[in-house]
Amino acid sequence: MNAGVFEGVASGGRPVTDTLSANGQSTELSSDGAILLIDDNPAVAGAMEIAFRMAGRMLDTARGPEEALSRLAARRFDAILLDMNFTPGQSNGEEGLALLSRIMADDPAACVVVITAHSGIRIAVAAMQAGARDFAIKPWRNSDLVAKVEAAIARGVPAISSSVIMATDAEPIRLLGESAAMQVLRDLVRRIAPTPAGVTVTGRSGSGRTLTAMAVHAASGQGGGEPARIDLRDESAWARLQDGINTVILRYPDKLGEVAQARLMDRLPPALRCIAIADDLAALTPALRRRIATVEIAVPPLERREGDGVMLARHFARLAAERFGRPVPCLTAAAEEAIRTTVWDDEVRGLALAIERAVLLVEDGTIDAAALAIPVAPLASGLGQASFDLTDAEKAMIKAALREHRHNVTHAAAALGLSRGALYRRMARYGL
Template identity: 40%
Template sequence: MQHDEKPLLLFVDDDPDVQSAARLLFRHRGLEIVCAHDAQSALTQLATHAIDLVLLDLNYSRGATSGAEGLALLKDMLVLRPELPVVVVTGHSGVAIAVAAMRAGARDFVMKPWNNERLAKLIEKMLANRPVERETATEPAMIVASAALERIVAEADRLAPTRAPIVICGPAGSGKTLLARRIFALSRDAGSEILIRAEDCNALPKEQGNWLIRDVEALTPTIQRQLADSLERTVPPRVIALTSHDWSALEARFDPSLMLHLGMVVLTMPPLDQRPDDIVALITHFAHYFATRHGLPEPDVDDACLASLKTAVWPQNVRSLRARVERAVLTGTWQVPSREQHGKVGGPTTLHETEHLLIETALRKHGFNVTKAARELGLTRPALYRRMARYGL
């Protein structure tokens, strides 16, 4: 079967001259290319576009030669797209680091300065076997810029290869589900998870594997005991439980036998207003994503606007910020009032207004398909219908 669209490459390199040379080489051969200059912009491009292959330099900071930045990015990309073909492009790091990258999942490597003909033939050979159905990560990238989130992600990565059950606490929209799926992707038995909504759970799955339990505090006492029994098995399921409650509140709700298992590892995601560096990074990420998706320019963000966004109130954390950035892309303005007016960013300023905006945005995104919108919002269909009636949607 023929591919109707040109293959799309992502080239990650901090040198604009090298990027320009790559663009000329591949466009001359009928291949489209997008470029990124560091790990964050690379993940944004991967989440935005249907990338067929990545050319990955291993160093982005001035003077860096260890290849550590590129190896970390390689892991992040393969979390999003496990089958993504990655070709490492290395100069300063040398062959040893390139070989380490291949052990970590890269398909091949080339040395700088490359030979145009040999590089082009290698890429064409690898693209010959690309799937007919193009795949895109469509925005699940975990953007990490703050030291607080870096520490949590590092601990999650360390624990991912184990079988330990993990509880992830944190307010709604703080990134608990993304962190859980990263752990599953890096686990020994990587694969799709079985989603369990605790409030609707009348029986646990018969299948073993990866169980993602949302709102774990809503499990009934009977299901709690069944879950404890499941975790006692010789080969238990890999359980990651999510909750907006803090751990002390869970202790009062959980069966003591279940506490023995779930109390081993607890990770806590801080709210977005405690992670200003993540706010800045996410604004850049979502602005590019929604501008590309809607075919509109990215809205400018001046220093005053950025300062207001960094100190704004985000009732639904990353979800609120995501919706706010999409609105800015659609309207072409951030509509930031003076501090005398509100002391924070314009638009939704209460939980009621923010929820209304999030629900309306999700419904419009999915053409008012309630099932798809409810899935994105983490709600049941009846719960979404109730909110739609409340807001006249």
């Protein structure tokens, strides 16, 4: 897949250096004949792994929607086997249908075979209407299930309604995150992408602007070819404007002066669709803004993506563990609280770097707050809102560490990277 990238950084498995996107998407997206099973039952996963391995297929397993979306962002699979319920006691299939809808919205060409109970024919029909290629009824014979999946793959991509915006030959770009802010972002991308309008993506560096620009192109229906990406600060790169057959991604048009912006206007082919990445739309001349910024897509900062930080951290941990041959670590409650409350330098890219470093350094398979190397001391001066927010964040981290270690101050202090005395002083300050 021509995966999404950080600001000016190629995608893949290494944050900040050169290969990890703001959502952890990888350039290593060849499926290698792999199947993804989304099921929380280890017994089912074990039996299916044997059956598919005997059929010459590798089976990867995700235990729920979050892990499934993480794995789908990191690689492409020939087919997806989707159970329809993940919460104990649930049998209405709503969880599976919601995940199916998300998968098909990201990639209408996905080959999904749903798994449902014998009494779930209604759910299976709804899944087929939502884009699944086939369904299997529990219980099944493994040989029959393998044959059903192979047949679904062999049938290829079904006819897709004209209302679906992604070209079937385009690789999906997955914007990870379940917060309201990310849902709004994905919806805007899907509505604007099929139009020829010029789009400018704004937001903080490291938040996923290039990934979002690539998502607009992938959902545009202009084919699967990767558009030319041009840093306009390098005038020698302007010659590549002629390389863009349908779409070009322009970086930093707002860094050009008025004369240079006028020259850029003259150089842009009339039929070329422009997707730009900029810090400040106000710096664009009215003429250039009309040409390349008919619509602004603002990528939300990480602190506005409620809960997405922890989800992304788990995703980055899985990617880093696979890349370095380490067991997938778990995050302690204090580490999760630290991730939720930290304003990360370099946004999602900074979080990815912190997680990758922690995966390399921890020895017990557990990432605690100390392993993230986040300063926990509040600002020494200043009475602004940011200072109050940081104080609240530190208090929440300390409470989480104390709960996790059953109020053992020594262990909680070690998890937070503090001395016992420093932790006692903070506990007294916050009345803990």
